Amino acid sequence: MINFSLEGKVALVTGASYGIGFAIAKAYAEAGAKITFCDIKQEFVDKGLAAYAEAGVENVKGYVCDVTNEAMVQDMVAKIEAEVGPIDILVNNAGIIKRIPMHEMTADEFRQVIDVDLNAPFICAKAVLPSMMERRSGKIINICSMMSELGRETVSAYAAAKGGLKMLTRNICSEYGEYNIQCNGIGPGYIETPQTAPLREIQPDGSKHPFDQFICAKTPAGRWLKPEELTGPAVFLASEASNGVNGHILYVDGGILAYIGKQPK
Numbered sequence: 100m101i102n103f104s105l106e107g108k109v110a111l112v113t114g115a116s117y118g119i120g121f122a123i124a125k126a127y128a129e130a131g132a133k134i135t136f137c138d139i140k141q142e143f144v145d146k147g148l149a150a151y152a153e154a155g156v157e158n159v160k161g162y163v164c165d166v167t168n169e170a171m172v173q174d175m176v177a178k179i180e181a182e183v184g185p186i187d188i189l190v191n192n193a194g195i196i197k198r199i200p201m202h203e204m205t206a207d208e209f210r211q212v213i214d215v216d217l218n219a220p221f222i223c224a225k226a227v228l229p230s231m232m233e234r235r236s237g238k239i240i241n242i243c244s245m246m247s248e249l250g251r252e253t254v255s256a257y258a259a260a261k262g263g264l265k266m267l268t269r270n271i272c273s274e275y276g277e278y279n280i281q282c283n284g285i286g287p288g289y290i291e292t293p294q295t296a297p298l299r300e301i302q303p304d305g306s307k308h309p310f311d312q313f314i315c316a317k318t319p320a321g322r323w324l325k326p327e328e329l330t331g332p333a334v335f336l337a338s339e340a341s342n343g344v345n346g347h348i349l350y351v352d353g354g355i356l357a358y359i360g361k362q363p364k
């Protein structure tokens with residue numbers, strides 16, 4: 100029988116107080132996993148714990164951790180291993196974006212995005228790999244993006260990071276596949292979360308944001324996706340059902356990458 104269950108597995112989802120990370124962690128709990136997550140501030144961890152409780156997800160553990168800080172990440176992983184158990188599933192979800200024209204972006208702003216969106220997935224994967232190697236089993240899932248494949252104005256740092264994250268995914272696959280560790284990516288399309296809220300703001304005249312209209316024209320279904328639409332693929336990539344899948348970026352984009360876009364009327 101195909102095993103999509105996560106029964107008895109320990110999952111760490113970074114940046115999962117809300118948004119995509121929250122939806123994935125909740126789905127993992129429903130599939131039987133023990134959930135741990137982190138966020139950068141205690142305030143957000145507390146809000147996340149309350150949200151999981153409200154959603155009926157029990158025994159969730161939240162940790163304050165800035166995923167760009169290797170010492171904090173190593174300490175968090177050690178705490179999880181002591182308090183919950185060895186981490187079977189890591190989802191590198193935490194991420195930021197800065198939408199600034201490249202010629203106006205400071206090097207520090209560029210570095211901040213690279214730090215969270217690319218360096219941190221390296222730091223977190225490096226922290227869980229030794230135990231996964233010892234147990235000869237593990238799943239690492241990196242949350243990539245349309246910008247792992249495409250560029251657009253004002254997101255140079257984010258696209259560079261997410262493009263790099265695609266190749267980090269493939270390299271972890273290449274280097275650790277022999278330990279029965281699978282590393283794959285999920286490439287969400289355009290998802291309704293706080294990160295994209297500015298792109299969906301209703302205009303003063305009551306019309307849709309131009310970018311909202313643009314994305315609906317670029318998506319065959321003509322709509323934004325919801326975080327919950329990522330959870331099936333996320334459970335699949337965390338389960339034994341995907342043990343033969345490695346180094347793959349699974350795009351959950353409603354068909355954006357396959358579509359030239361709806362012809363304007």
Ligand code: NAP
Nearest residue numbers: 114118119139165166192193194244287289290292293294
């Ligand atoms: P979001 O709503 O902005 O949530 C991002 C989460 O990451 C927040 O909980 C945030 O915590 C946390 N975080 C940021 N920096 C952190 C750090 N240094 N240490 C720990 N946690 C940190 O984003 P989202 O839309 O759910 O996106 C989640 C992931 O999916 C990101 O990697 C994003 O790039 C990717 N993605 C999103 C979309 C989309 O359309 N939404 C599409 C493709 C890919 P704070 O609240 O404390 O900052």
Ligand code: GCO
Nearest residue numbers: 196244245246287288289295
């Ligand atoms: C943007 C959006 C995108 C999404 C996502 C698309 O400004 O274009 O924020 O980058 O977050 O990454 O897959």
